[in-house]
Structure formats: structure tokens, C-alpha cells
Amino acid sequence: MSELHFNSKLPFLYCVFTIRNHRKNTVRKTLMNKTVNILMKQTANDTYQLLQGDLDGTDMLQHAVQKELQHTLSIEDDIFAEQLKTIYIPRKKEHATDKDYTPLLVYYAFIKEESLTHLLHEDSPYTALSIDEAQEKDVLPLHQKILFGGLSPLCGEEVNVYEQVQKKMFSSSIAKGLLNEEFTLSELRELLEAFVPSIRLNSSNFIRKITLSKMTKGLIEECMDENNCVKTSKQYSNNAAKLYRFTTEEPLLSYFN
Amino acid sequence: MSELHFNSKLPFLYCVFTIRNHRKNTVRKTLMNKTVNILMKQTANDTYQLLQGDLDGTDMLQHAVQKELQHTLSIEDDIFAEQLKTIYIPRKKEHATDKDYTPLLVYYAFIKEESLTHLLHEDSPYTALSIDEAQEKDVLPLHQKILFGGLSPLCGEEVNVYEQVQKKMFSSSIAKGLLNEEFTLSELRELLEAFVPSIRLNSSNFIRKITLSKMTKGLIEECMDENNCVKTSKQYSNNAAKLYRFTTEEPLLSYFN
DNA sequence: GAAATAGTGTCTATTAGACATTATTAC
């Protein structure tokens, strides 16, 4: 059987996204300006690379992949990670002239800024690059193509992790990976705006759409305290904002009904 | 580097969906009743299995996977196939007691009924099972769980190919894989209804939604003939129906804007 | 004329989107 053929380590690659929060220039309580960053490791020859690892098959896949990332980054918290695609990337055979391919599992992950602080000091090999930097700086070409597209000539199919994550941000509940379990609607709105900077969501209409429309029914719910009152937060404003959480449901988005 | 470790064959698995068309019981021109079927191979011990194969890395992934399926099924037409997920499935080590895991690339594919006729005769090992049959009959348990869920205890994560395909049918343009390049809106509607039998799409409103709403703008377009007139078909009715095709775009479906 | 599908008309309820307004509260 085919299973018996398999006895190699399976390489995987992590696109780790994080959000940097910048305070606005004001004295009062304020919302944060958020920017999307991608975690890179700077190698000896000064090239930035995504995080990589190998799987030996001794553990369940999702578990192994998360554990490996926790270990690499010395993070103990649970990490939000999802598989995006398995691709074949070319490699040169040492002893032959024809190209062949090796598999690579591509994951994306979300890690909150506060879980990364211990990694982002001056003489650390890790850096969080902005999207612009990740496109312009000296990033390993393969990794740059996996992030932003252009693999097709190499691999015969396309991947564009950043675009995929942008889309999933709006059409799934993965935002939970970058929010606290309980969050305000302006936190959610700012997160979405950070991932698609061209978009401007009207905050009044945003609240109404999320809380009232049939389409989003069941996606999020209000957080209740022990007295069955809606929990609120004054973190960003003196006017308390309701706290919400994502449910485990994702209502179907459909073109056709 | 990790790439050098990899020298095994990588197994993959195909969930091949097809649509069976049944004429309604009438003398006149009529729409078809469609049912979803899954292609299975019946093994010696009478168990149904999904199609499998191995990749040796000599060809690009998507290309290799399609070629292998074409070869297995003796089909020359292009086959619509997409990767869904890579999972780890358990295997028993011959020489040890602890479990370990082997990777499996899960694909789904769409093949039109007419491309399968040569395979579905009496003494062929291939059968097209209805969704009900695939859930009730003696299908290899692993494959049944991959199709309909229940893998979690084995693999630590869930897959449910049928459910995923149902959802993608409504939220992407994969329907093109089971339609002719040019199709009528009732063909599309019947295809959707076949995949989610509980749904009843109002045919009048369906036409309007697809052709007028902003949400679906750009998803499909009318087919024009050489005189720049909209092409039509009388295949299902004496009243000609317009022909449409999917574009290469998929407008963003979003909870949030 | 009947059968069958294709498509338009019409009405109501819901939603989207723009934008003004009010509420809250620490300073």
C-alpha cells in the first residue's frame, strides 16, 4: 500500500501575522491604529524568511504544527493556526538534471502582539515586517511569492497567502485569532480595516449590520456577566461599549440565496 | 535543509462527484432531475473505496494529480479538481507499538456523467453511489469519515468533504466544474438544488438575483454569438433560455460590508 | 389548447448606506 512508502519528514511553512497597535496622538482614551505585520526570521546573509519546520509523523498534524511553532517562538499560549494549502516546490536533484518537486505545507497563524514582545528586541533574529516591507525588502523569493503570488511559473498553481487571509478575514470568523475572546465592535472593525486598508467601514452602520442583519445572525453574540447583563468595556472610550464573542458557527455566505 | 529529507511517495485521495440526470416523466421538453453521486471503486472484499494514488514528485502537483486521475479512469477530457486539505492519518508501525501518522492529500473532483459512462457498466469495479448510499453502504470507514465527518478522534481535526463541497457550491464558482461552459440559469439552479436537496430556489427570483444584484456582479456573464446577440438554448423548453458562463472573477462574499 | 420553461410585474419587508444626532463620562 501507498502508506508504506512514506517515511520522510514533511516540511511546512508558517506565515505568522500579527497586529501592531499604535496609540493615536491624543491625551484621552482612544482606539488604536492597527497595522498588519508578518513575522520573519533574518538569516546570516541578511535575507528575511518565513518560519519553517519539519514533521516526522509522530503526532497528529494540527497538534504537531502548533507545538512546533510554540517551541520555535518560545510561546506557551495557544496559537491560532490553519492550513492553507500543500504545494510542490521545485528542487534540484543533486545527481540528475531534471527538476523534481518536494511538498510543502503552507500554514498561516495569528499571534497577538503581546505574545511576541519577547522576540522583537534589538538583537533578535526575528522581525515583524509590515506588508509593504515584506513586499519590498530582501525576502527569500519563494517565500515572497507564497505570500503575495507569482508561484505559478515555478509550481503550476498559485498561492497568495496575504490575499487569502484578507478574504477569509471578511468571510469567516478567523478574526477571533487576533482578538481577545471578548471584544468590542470597534476592535473588530479596526482589525478588518487594518487587513484591507483601502476599506472604510462606517462605524455606525457596522454596528447595526453585525448586530441586526439576518446574514450575520449567529456569527457573534453578546457576552453576559453572572447577573445576565451584557458585559461592557471602557478601554477605548468613556462611553462603555458592549463586549461580543464569536460563536462556533459561521453562517453560510452565498451568491445564490 | 529539510527539503533533502523528503524522498517518499505522497499518497492522495480523490472524492469524485458527478451528477446523474434523470428525465422527468413527461413527453415534452423538460428540465432534468439531478442527483449527486460519488465515484467509488469496489474492492475484492466488497468494500467501497474512494480513488487513491501516489505522487513521486516528478511533476507539478496540480498537473500530476489531474493526470493520475485521467489515467486511472481512462478519461481524456480536462478534469475539474481542487485540493481541500492535507491530513495525517494513523498507521500502525510494523516494528513498534506507538502510533504514527502518514500524510494524505485530499482532493475533490467533478466529472460529468457523460465522461463516466464507459466506467459504469455492469462488471466494472467502479460505481457511482448516491449520497445516501455512500453513508449507508459498506464504505471503507476512513473514507466515509473523510467524506462525511468523524475523523477527529483519529486525526485530531475534522474533514467533511461533502459539506465543504456543498458550501463551496454556493459561495464560489466551482459549479462550473459540473456545467458546460455555457449553461442556462435553470441548469445552474438545479445543480445547486441537487447538492442541497433541502433548499428550494424560486426560479423567478433566482434569475433576477443572479442577473441584477450587486453581490453577484461579475460572477457570470451572458454568452454572445458572432453578431453580438445573446446566445440561447431550447434544450429544456420551447421558450429559449439565455446562455451564461462563469467569468474568472469571484466577487467577495463578506459578513462585514 | 396544453404543457413546459423563461422571464417580467408587483408588492412588501428587510437591508444597505449616508449622515445627523444623542449618550456617556473622565478630564
Place this chain on the structure above:
DNA sequence: GTAATAATGTCTAATAGACACTATTTC
């Protein structure tokens, strides 16, 4: 009072959904 966010009000346009109706054409 002011700054800042949270949320509601209001209005218009667009869409969804139910269902009646017309159109087409072969038999």
C-alpha cells in the same frame, strides 16, 4: 465644556422573497 467613542434616528435606495402573470413554442 471638551474630547472621544458608542450607539440610535432618519431617510433613501437597493435587495429579498412571495406570488401572479405574460411570453414562447412545439405538439
